[in-house]
Amino acid sequence: MSAPFESYRAEFPVLKEQLYLNHAGVAPTSTRAAAAVKAWMDDVVNHGVLHERGWEAQSEKVRGLAARIIGASPEEVAFVRNTSHGLGLVAEGLDWQPGDEVAVATSLEYPSNVYPWLHLKGRGVEVREIPTPDGGVTPEAVASVLTPRTRLVAVSSVQFATGHRTDLDALGALCERSGVLLCVDGIQSVGCIPVDVKKSRVHFLSADSHKWMLGISGIGFLYVAKDVLPRVRPALVGWRSTTDAWNFNRSHFELRPDAAKFEEGSAAYPGIYAMGAALELLLEVGTDAIGARIGELLAQLDAGLRGLGCDVGPEPKDRAGILTFLPPGANVRALSAYLSEKTVSHSVRRGRIRLSPHFYNTNEEMDRLVELVRAYRPG
Structure with a gap:
C-alpha cells in the first residue's frame, strides 16, 4: 500500500478493531x-x-x-x-x-x-x-x-x-x-x-x-x-x-x-x-485515485475468491466499489456469521455476501478475507 493511502488509516480508528469491508452499507467516519x-x-x-x-x-x-x-x-x-x-x-x-x-x-x-x-x-x-x-x-x-x-x-x-x-x-x-x-x-x-x-x-x-x-x-x-x-x-x-x-x-x-x-x-x-x-x-485524496485504488482491491479479492471456487460478481467492466460472492457448497448465512465472529464488517444482500472496501484498506486485508473464506468449515 502506498504511503499516501496508508497515512489516512490513522484517521479511522475502527480499522484497528475490524476488517472493514462494508462501505456500501454504513461506513466508519473519520476523526476529522x-x-x-x-x-x-x-x-x-x-x-x-x-x-x-x-x-x-x-x-x-x-x-x-x-x-x-x-x-x-x-x-x-x-x-x-x-x-x-x-x-x-x-x-x-x-x-x-x-x-x-x-x-x-x-x-x-x-x-x-x-x-x-x-x-x-x-x-x-x-x-x-x-x-x-x-x-x-x-x-x-x-x-x-x-x-x-x-x-x-x-x-x-x-x-x-x-x-x-x-x-x-x-x-x-x-x-x-x-x-x-x-x-x-x-x-x-x-x-x-x-x-x-x-x-x-x-x-x-x-x-x-x-x-x-x-x-x-x-x-x-x-x-x-x-x-x-x-x-x-x-x-x-x-x-x-x-x-x-x-x-x-x-x-x-x-x-x-x-x-x-x-x-x-x-x-x-x-x-x-x-x-x-x-x-x-x-x-x-482525489476521486480518480480513490476509484483506481478500490478497483485494485476488488481485483485482488476477485482473483482470490475465484481461486477458491467462489461465484464472484459483477464482472470487472461492470464494477464500481462492490463485489459479491457465493462460496462453493457453503451456507451463506453461516459463512456470514463466521466472518462477523472474525470481526469482518460486511453485508449479505439477496443471498450473496457483499464486500465493499475503501481506499485505505490494504492488500494484506484482502488476503486475510480470502484466507478466512478458505479456512471456513461449515458445521
Whole structure:
C-alpha cells in the first residue's frame, strides 16, 4: 500500500478493531469529521448563537465541496436529510399529468428509488419496469421500455445488491435524445468513483454521506440541474426557501431561484460540518485515485475468491466499489456469521455476501478475507 493511502488509516480508528469491508452499507467516519462536529458543538455550548454567521459561511463552503465532487455548481446543490429525501423531492416536485410514465427497475433497485415513484400512482403516473436479466440497468434495456409518455428514468449509479455499475454517460445520452429526465440515486458512487453529472447529462442526483463519502447519517445533498430547477416545485417550503430569508420582519414569499429553495428551515449544522470534513478528505485524496485504488482491491479479492471456487460478481467492466460472492457448497448465512465472529464488517444482500472496501484498506486485508473464506468449515 502506498504511503499516501496508508497515512489516512490513522484517521479511522475502527480499522484497528475490524476488517472493514462494508462501505456500501454504513461506513466508519473519520476523526476529522468527529472533530468538526465537536468544534461546532463546543461553539454552541460556549457561545450560543454568537457565531451563527460563521456556521452559515461554513455551510456554503460545504455546498461548494458537494458541488465539486460531482462536477456541479453550488447553485444546483441542496442539503437533504438522506437519499430518500432528495429523491422524494424530485418525485413530488414535478408537474405530473395522468398517463405520464416513469421507467425504473423496481425488482432490482433499493426501495428508496422505488417507493417515491410508486407513490405517484395516485396522481395517475404509471411505472414501467426496466428489465434487468444480468443484474444491472443498461441503456438498451431502458430504450426498450421508453414510450412517448415516459418523462423520467430513475436509476442507481451502482446497484446496491449486485454491484452492477450503470453506464450513466450512455444512459444520459439516450435520455437526452429521447427528451426524458434522468434521476440518479448516487449513494453507491459518490465518494467511491469519479462522478460528473454534466458529462453524464444527469438532471437529478441524490446521495447521503454515511456510505462512501465517509460522513454520518442524516445529511446528504440533492443535485438539480440548473435548466430544470424552475420545473421542480418544492414539496415543502419555509423561511429559508425564500429570497429574503433572514428578514423576519415581513412576509415576502418569493422562492429562491437556486436549489436552496428545497431547504425549508433551520440547517442541520452538525451533519453539514461532518459532511464537509468528509468531503475535504475525499477531495484531498482525489476521486480518480480513490476509484483506481478500490478497483485494485476488488481485483485482488476477485482473483482470490475465484481461486477458491467462489461465484464472484459483477464482472470487472461492470464494477464500481462492490463485489459479491457465493462460496462453493457453503451456507451463506453461516459463512456470514463466521466472518462477523472474525470481526469482518460486511453485508449479505439477496443471498450473496457483499464486500465493499475503501481506499485505505490494504492488500494484506484482502488476503486475510480470502484466507478466512478458505479456512471456513461449515458445521
